[in-house]
Amino acid sequence: MQPLAITRYSAVNCLGAGSQALAGAMLEQRSGLAPCDFDSVALDTHIGRVRGLEALPVRSDLGAYDCRNNRMAQLAIEHDGFAGAVAQARSRYGAVRIGVFMGTSTSGILETELAYHRRAPVTGALPPKFRYAETHSTFSVADFVRRYLDLQGPAFVVSSACSSSAKVLGSAARMIAAGVCDAAVVGGVDTLCLTTLYGFHSLELTARGPCRPFDAQRDGISIGEGAGFALLERVGPKTDAGAKRLLGIGDSCDAHHMSTPHPDGLGARLAMQRALQSAGLAPADIDYVNLHGTGTRTNDAAEDRAISSVFDGATPCSSTKGATGHLLGAAGITEIIISILAIERGVMPGSAQTRQVDPAMRCNYLLEPRPARVRRVLSNSFGFGGSNCSVVLGAAG
Amino acid sequence: MRAFVEGIGLVGPGLNGWQASRAMLAGGQAYRPAPTSVSASALLPAAERRRAGVPVKLALAAGLEAIEAASRDAANLATVFASSSGDCDNVHAMCESLATPERQVSPTRFHNSVHNAAAGYWSIATQCRAPSTSLCCHDSSFAAGLLDAASQVAVDGNPVVLIVYDHPYPAPLSTARPIGATFGAALVLAPQASAGAIALLDIEFEPQQAGATRMDDPGLEALRIGVPAARCLPLLAALTRRSSEPVFLEYVTGTHLRMAVTPCD
Numbered sequence: 250m251q252p253l254a255i256t257r258y259s260a261v262n263c264l265g266a267g268s269q270a271l272a273g274a275m276l277e278q279r280s281g282l283a284p285c286d287f288d289s290v291a292l293d294t295h296i297g298r299v300r301g302l303e304a305l306p307v308r309s310d311l312g313a314y315d316c317r318n319n320r321m322a323q324l325a326i327e328h329d330g331f332a333g334a335v336a337q338a339r340s341r342y343g344a345v346r347i348g349v350f351m352g353t354s355t356s357g358i359l360e361t362e363l364a365y366h367r368r369a370p371v372t373g374a375l376p377p378k379f380r381y382a383e384t385h386s387t388f389s390v391a392d393f394v395r396r397y398l399d400l401q402g403p404a405f406v407v408s409s410a411c412s413s414s415a416k417v418l419g420s421a422a423r424m425i426a427a428g429v430c431d432a433a434v435v436g437g438v439d440t441l442c443l444t445t446l447y448g449f450h451s452l453e454l455t456a457r458g459p460c461r462p463f464d465a466q467r468d469g470i471s472i473g474e475g476a477g478f479a480l481l482e483r484v485g486p487k488t489d490a491g492a493k494r495l496l497g498i499g500d501s502c503d504a505h506h507m508s509t510p511h512p513d514g515l516g517a518r519l520a521m522q523r524a525l526q527s528a529g530l531a532p533a534d535i536d537y538v539n540l541h542g543t544g545t546r547t548n549d550a551a552e553d554r555a556i557s558s559v560f561d562g563a564t565p566c567s568s569t570k571g572a573t574g575h576l577l578g579a580a581g582i583t584e585i586i587i588s589i590l591a592i593e594r595g596v597m598p599g600s601a602q603t604r605q606v607d608p609a610m611r612c613n614y615l616l617e618p619r620p621a622r623v624r625r626v627l628s629n630s631f632g633f634g635g636s637n638c639s640v641v642l643g644a645a646g
Numbered sequence: 647m648r649a650f651v652e653g654i655g656l657v658g659p660g661l662n663g664w665q666a667s668r669a670m671l672a673g674g675q676a677y678r679p680a681p682t683s684v685s686a687s688a689l690l691p692a693a694e695r696r697r698a699g700v701p702v703k704l705a706l707a708a709g710l711e712a713i714e715a716a717s718r719d720a721a722n723l724a725t726v727f728a729s730s731s732g733d734c735d736n737v738h739a740m741c742e743s744l745a746t747p748e749r750q751v752s753p754t755r756f757h758n759s760v761h762n763a764a765a766g767y768w769s770i771a772t773q774c775r776a777p778s779t780s781l782c783c784h785d786s787s788f789a790a791g792l793l794d795a796a797s798q799v800a801v802d803g804n805p806v807v808l809i810v811y812d813h814p815y816p817a818p819l820s821t822a823r824p825i826g827a828t829f830g831a832a833l834v835l836a837p838q839a840s841a842g843a844i845a846l847l848d849i850e851f852e853p854q855q856a857g858a859t860r861m862d863d864p865g866l867e868a869l870r871i872g873v874p875a876a877r878c879l880p881l882l883a884a885l886t887r888r889s890s891e892p893v894f895l896e897y898v899t900g901t902h903l904r905m906a907v908t909p910c911d
Contacts, residue, residue, distance in 0.1 A: 345853035345901075354760065361737070361819070365745040374818050381822040387732070387761050387782035395898065403851050404898045405783040405790035408732075408761030416779055423797035427647050429851050443744040448756030500777045502769035507697075508757040519775055633757055634766025636778065 250422055250527050252643075253481045254492040256338075259329035260586045261321060262475030262573045263297035267328040271573075271583075272590045278618055280572045280601040282459040282471050287441045294455040297473025297574025298441060299324070307393070314393045316357035316384040317440040322394055325436070325476035334480055335398045338432050348430040349404040350421045351391040352413030352437035354578030354632075356406075357384035359442040390438050402430050408578065410632030411541070412500070413437055414477065415581030415640050419498045421481050436478035437579035445472055445577060452508060460544035460575070462568035462600055463553070463614050465607040470543045473574020477582035488645075493589045496625065496641040497528025503635025510548055514555025516637045517541075517629065521559045524627060524639035532560045534625055535641070537597045538612075539584045541629040542568020543575050550609070552629065557611045567615040571602030581630035581638065588626035588642045596620050647793075647800040647850075650843040650910070651885060653716030655708035655809075655832035657684050658869065658876065663711055664886075670866070671879070671886040677865040682828035689771035697754050698767050699733040704811040704830030705764040706771060712832035713807055717842060720772040723834070724798060724806040725765060727780040728791025730874035731823060732761045734815040741819075764811065787812075788831075788877045789897040795835055796849045805836040812875040826872025831882065839910060845885050848906040856902040859884075859893045881905060 259267065263281030264274040274281065282295040299321065307315045307323050326332050338347060364379045383389055391406045403424060407416045414437020421433035439445075449455045449470060456469035481495065482488070501523065503516035510517065525532060538560070541552055549568075556566060569587050576583050591597055599617040606614045625643040654664040660680040661667040669675035686695045687706040705727060713720045731737075736758045743751045757763070762780035769778065777798075783790035788810045795808040811830035815823055839846070859880035861867040870879045881893050888909040895903040 361741055362744050365741040368818060375822055379822055381819070382784060386784050388784040392784070401853050401900055403793055403901070405781050405794070407779055408782055409765065409780045410760040410762055420779065420794055423801045426801045427797045429793070429797065443749065444740055444759060447744060447749050447751050448759065451751045451753045451756055502765070502775050502778050504769040504773045504775050506770070507763070507766050516775060633760045634762040635769055636762055636765065
């Protein structure tokens with residue numbers, strides 16, 4: 250693909266609001282996971298919760314969209330100068346030439362879950378104030394972002410579970426290549442809700458303590474929440490030389506099982522190979538791999554096999570989910586931003602919470618942050634339904 | 647963006663396949679609604695067939711009809727799935743369970759709750775590992791799917807099958823989000839004209855309001871308005887009639903898609 254410039258990005262997650270908080274935590278090997286205290290949830294697990302959202306309603310003119318998920322989107326838009334950068338792009342290209350492509354897995358379903366606790370005793374009706382289109386609808390977050398940023402280009406949501414906000418970059422890149430847009434706001438937002446907390450628990454996939462990706466003693470995921478955004482533009486003579494590049498993207502299906510990865514990581518391997526091919530790069534060109542690395546027994550084992558079949562075993566890899574938790578539909582964009590920070594700061598992230606790497610793993614797994622010249626990173630995002638996406642990021646030139 | 651339509655699939659109330667529905671779509675025969683009839687594809691392994699919800703069955707039925715008509719192999723065709731609300735029965739059942747003191751949810755219900763469940767079952771049934779995406783754009787999900795599928799054809803130069811489906815919510819969500827019927831449709835789109843190509847589509851995103859093309863038959867028009875996935879009907883009608891009139895499709899607020907249709911010989 251033709252490389253695109255990532256001219257601005259922002260992130261919010263349990264490590265803090267703004268990408269500086271994320272970068273700081275990465276350098277200090279800090280984790281934001283804590284025992285679950287969300288709503289009325291009584292599960293013995295850790296979560297990556299964003300504090301203070303309860304006191305941050307959405308902008309009043311968009312009050313109909315007020316829900317935890319859209320509050321999270323707003324919080325990220327208002328950090329890292331993202332709203333200002335989009336306003337500048339709007340004056341450069343025009344609002345109709347900027348697309349909005351967002352990833353989410355559960356959108357504002359928390360509103361529906363809570364509404365089901367307050368059904369009318371006789372009729373079973375939902376509370377009259379319940380609003381489906383602006384909250385629960387999977388499209389709600391892209392609708393909200395498009396209105397919030399006053400954009401009028403094409404928009405939709407990609408919802409492919411935990412690969413959602415990696416895949417949006419593919420859709421955005423095609424829209425720009427096809428000339429439908431000149432720029433695109435891409436991102437992912439997912440927030441804590443009962444469906445994911447109790448759902449992953451029902452599959453026995455939630456860790457008791459903080460998740461420990463690639464650890465010999467790993468026992469599942471820690472569910473997190475957050476948002477990440479990026480502004481994608483064509484590379485031109487005026488493009489900031491410091492802006493990092495989207496170099497390639499590849500996706501695939503496992504064709505194996507709805508909630509368990511292919512044991513040999515076949516789909517994961519195809520996604521990585523297609524991403525490298527799309528970037529016109531060889532495995533040896535990649536300096537660091539940000540793994541999907543959820544911390545479940547089967548996911549990490551399958552990803553290790555896939556990595557070992559593509560890379561030679563020397564390429565440094567790590568999962569950052571021990572720091573952030575698993576952001577589900579926002580995981581892809583969050584880890585793309587971590588990959589950009591790795592290039593900018595010259596540090597490969599370590600693996601907060603992981604104590605001892607599983608001896609069965611063959612990849613070169615980093616426990617501690619490692620200072621290094623990082624030029625190109627591959628980031629993996631895999632999800633339920635066997636949905637896989639890999640993205641290649643790089644420095645300019 | 648240009649794409650050739652190679653095959654069409656259709657499953658809806660009184661619409662049992664595109665071939666069987668041609669006379670109704672073309673306007674020669676009156677439309678008679680009847681409950682949508684859809685069964686699970688034999689391609690699904692037994693365990694998945696048991697677990698699959700209605701949207702999975704819809705997607706497979708419509709998608710496979712279109713692919714067969716296009717003489718393509720489902721095992722290596724890229725897919726775009728678009729749905730306004732996914733598996734609505736499943737959402738309701740999950741929310742009911744989560745409102746009980748025990749909050750016991752079934753693992754199958756949970757993995758079926760992802761918006762890309764149809765894509766997951768599809769890839770298991772067809773053994774397809776090609777790129778796949780699952781989109782939502784509320785009432786404009788078909789338009790969004792068409793735009794993304796057309797961009798894959800135009801930019802990647804690969805054929806793709808677009809599958810759009812919707813299935814009603816039960817009460818009480820049916821009040822907040824009414825969906826009129828169970829409906830699925832599919833289009834195989836390709837970059838080059840093949841021997842059996844039906845028409846060439848030229849799809850433009852236009853950032854102004856424009857009235858959507860309607861169905862002449864009042865029953866089909868009610869279906870178009872009542873089910874987001876059925877917003878594809880005017881395009882299907884134009885393709886069936888071999889019309890070269892442009893088709894207008896409402897998209898996100900303040901925008902529409904304009905489709906120029908050129909029938910192939």
